[in-house]
Amino acid sequence: MNTRDFRLDGLKAADESPGHAYNHPREKDFQLISHHDVGDRSFIIAFDNTATWDYPNKANIVSFDVNRDRSQGTFSMHRDRHATFAFAQNWLVNRGCPPDKLAPVVDVPRPADELSVRVEDRIRRSGENLEVADHQVIDGGDTEGWSIAVDRQASELPVRVFLETLQPEQFTYTVREGAFANHAAADDWLEHRSTPLPEPPEYRRDTDALRTSAALARSTTAPTVTAAGVLVAAPAAAAVARPDRGRSL
Template structure:
């Protein structure tokens, strides 16, 4: 991964918050994960290499929203810390970044499978539906981490656990979403992990829809196709013949 470049040469902070934030940021401490530029605006996700020496369980993924005004020679800067990549991207999407532009940059680990891609895409596009309330950061030699969130649109299984696991030998990772009725159930599962992560209902419904579509496609393909031309000439309707019935 490469150090982030905020492209601030010749620009001054546009407000007090930006000035204070800029004083605390050393670009060389951050490694770029993904970036999207739109005109004078940049949406950046980076890894904070110094977080491992911060307080325990310090969030080490940071989102940056940089808005430059070359006509005024100023810039504004906002940032947010997260425990997992997709929630860092969600923060940027909520600030106007398109959800489909987060190509990973540099030598970073990749999603291991299609399910990981689907779960992360759900997080990115969730708006403010998912509120993170707890997390465990992956740091150093850790092979897994998680974010616990409340799904504001689910009254039955509102507590969601997004479990991230690394496969260092393959340079990949997986993300899975589990659904629970309350915090106690979610906490118990994270503590024990004696059963599979309870699958969120969204993916069961999606899988059922895909299976139904596939079955309908197979049925349509198996139907015999007639090679006999269809006669379209109209047949007069007689007194003993029902309208619309062909001979």
Template sequence: MNTLDFHLDGLKPADESPGYAYNHPWENDFQLISRHDVGERSFIIAFDKTATWDYPNKANIVSFDIDRDSSRGLFSMHREQHATFVFAQNWLINRSCPPNALAPVFEIPRPADELSLRVEDRIRRSGESLEVADYRVIDSSDTEGWSIAVDSQAKELPVRLFLETLQPDQFTYTVREGAFADHSAADYWLEHRSAPLPEPPEYRRDADALRTSAALARSTTVPAVTAAGVLAAASAATAALSQPDRGQSL
């Protein structure tokens, strides 16, 4: 069991609002998943053990940003609940936690393929452009969860569905991103599953760019310097788009 310690002994909350005592989290309600300490500041991701017997579909991942001022005997705490680990990472990264500093402290299911890694990295580094509007958590015997988010940076189909599917026997999972015009369209797809998860327009543009780069690289009329640049771009694009089944749900 990975215990959680906020290291608040002898400190008082900087915010003495009347609701603080009610909202203050109890450390033994959480199981530590990831932690990064910088001086007197802690970035923490934990599993909320109370979520399983609270209201249905309660977000069970919690991120904490704790800032201590031992010279004044004070601390501040900000927290947010999430349906998935990667969105918890995103929230802390947006609060200045280093992007690569939140590895789990124990073994958890690992991404099953390169596309899952790419989709998670997109979420992790998306800044505040993805605003989660709805979700379904993975809990107990569930093998599927999802988050619906609005992408403020998307020029087309701004509602994005991030579908996470577990493979318990292999201790892995996949994450796929789908793009929709609005929330109701995403809900309809989730309910009916009558077609593959529609891939984001950016995926198609990246594929077109790869084909164009490859065609230019084969041309004998391209000047040497330009050809070298195109070949480098094609190599990078090939590595980024090496998963042939992108955009497909399981």
């Protein structure tokens, strides 16, 4: 089992206030997924091995922002839980970690398609534009993690559901984004799933733009590089995922 040494030996918490600083964590409770060190500061993403035995559907990915002050003999630690790895990355990126420094260091499932790669990259690089309102991990016949977030930049249907589903046999996963008018509509879809996940309006606009560019390219005799060709040739940053432990992240 991979564990992460938080490098806190000989240090004490600088601030004992709840939700901000923590006593020495139990490293054995966590399986390292990703980390990036900058001097005495560490950005860490880990799988919480104890989540399986906690309350049902508890989010099992934890991101840590650890600061050590060796001169004072103290440390501070901030952390948060997430249902999917991309949102754990986003949380650390918003705290100053470069977005390309959080690739997994363990063997993890792969994104099943290009759309999953692009949706994860959108989450990772969204800054504070996606405000998570709720999340959950579901085990059983379907192994998945979902997050409901408000997209502060969306002009239409601002409440978004990001649904990650694991396919254990293929060692892959998919990530999809759905758009809703409000939180109640998102909750209703998650509860009943009687329709496909509704596509965000901007997806349709992007598809229309690609089709128009392709049509223009076919209508000219001069060799040109179309906007559609540029988009197709420019893949998103490499996706990151989760360890396959029978729970989705």
